[in-house]
Amino acid sequence: MSAPAGREGPPRADLPYRLFGRARGVAPGSHRAVGVGANGSFLRHASILEIPDARRIDMRASLLDPLGGIKVRRFENRARIDVFALLDLSGSMAFGRGGRADDPVAELVSAVAYAAARGQDRFGLIAAGPDPRADIAIRPTRRRGAADEVWDLLQRERGAGRGVASLIEAADELPQRRALVFVVSDFLMPEGQLEELMGRLWQHDVAPVVVRSSAVETRLPRFGLVETRDLETGRRRLMVMRKSLRERWIAAAKARRAALDAVFRRHGRPAFDLVDRFDPEAFADHLLSGGV
Template identity: 70%
Template sequence: MTQGRASEAPAPRDLPYRLFGRARGVTAGAHRAVGSGGAGAFLRHASLLELPDARRIDMRASLLDPLGGMKVRRFENRARIDVFILLDLSGSMTFARDGEHDPVAELCATIAHAALRGQDRFGMIAAGPKARADLAIRATRRRGVAEEVWRALRSEPGEGSGVAGLLDSLDQLPARRSLVFVVSDFLLPSAATDALLAGLWRHDVAPIVVRSSAVERRLPAFGLVETRDLETGRRRLVLMRKSLREAWLDKSRRRRAELERIFLRHGRPAFDLVDRFDADAFADYLLSGGA
């Protein structure tokens, strides 16, 4: 990717996301909704007494009914939903960026594009230790919102530690069940991650774990390693050796396993966003039941 291309928002594309369970919206859309009626996807036949709507009479099914009853087509309601991104903007989330790529901005802009193309509404809540009202987007179908998300996140450095701001912002989500993508590196105590997901109990939550492969692939077996805490800016030199390297890698594996248990307890597995945003891999995750 060239520098010029990297300054452009991702091309619009459809994503096969769906809401676990049934939507409760009243505006016609693409998602299975509560109830049935006279429009939408065909569900089953009903008797005219059950659904007294002569416009929906199916003459062929009525003639084939051995009891001679009048059959009416009954349809499954379909509705629009709200698609939200809950974005962690703490300092540790800046590690994934370089001069050409911003996988988080690409992910968020792609989700925004897909939501609008799917006739749903898109919204975003961004926060680190404090809520970021300047980056909040109320659920909307406004044209250009994906490009707005792209530009805003490309220039956003992130700072501080923790996700207290996200926890404080959960009441900004609608009461109606929505699809919420939680985008974070989840470098949090397990209790904090559990509290964040528990606060989203009324919604369908899809976690996106932002990771860097450098943590495992570029860790030397021996030598001096300079580390920097992205949230505090603190630097220190560490003498890396085989035993310490194995301990770090083991801790990373155990943390990821614990995260997966937490995610599954709250409904679904996570998508790993490692180094670069791969739209095809994300679509595969959604198709496999991720969202």
């Protein structure tokens, strides 16, 4: 698959994501998991009656046991997880992305796919807006080429239509087993729909990514005629920008972001702000600091 002009391909980044708590699974991987395994760090010694596995007998620890018991080594279990991107493809998500070789949404999602493959995890993509988008979906896979596939799909698809009804329903397509889910959206939806979306994801570890544009939040003209267009309805409006309106506009954007953060924290973790461009280092710092 070819990359758009000005780009050699999707960004390659090792993102330090992790689950909150322990994973549940038997497939070997890099995440701390429930139970005893053979591929993790040493935890402690246990009696062979507790772990009847002669391969793990520690002769030195057994000889030093004052009660003469046979000791075996107990190791931490490590397993792989499923990593999903749940992507909003409603019309508002197209703002600022058309014709760009460095589409920030395509870059972030493909970077997650690449990191999942590097970490021996499976990556899946579910996309929807007002309608389901089965043509964009990628079933959970460990293929190294998934990042390139994501890049190609999202470079050609910006989003269209009004509403996120199918995005909310798409959350039910996730597997029953707990997964790490990056929800990528501008979250321009009523609070009730946001609460419903987050509620449907309750059994998963959810990492929100808020797609924003400084052009409509902070880089506003101080005075002059401004034409706005609703990307979901196509409706246009001409207004006179002035100091008081600009201040109210910026204050409303800050208030909306603070309200989103309150919802996200109530459901588990803060969001990452994807503003204008994708910065892999900033995203990695967010993950390390507790974002994931």
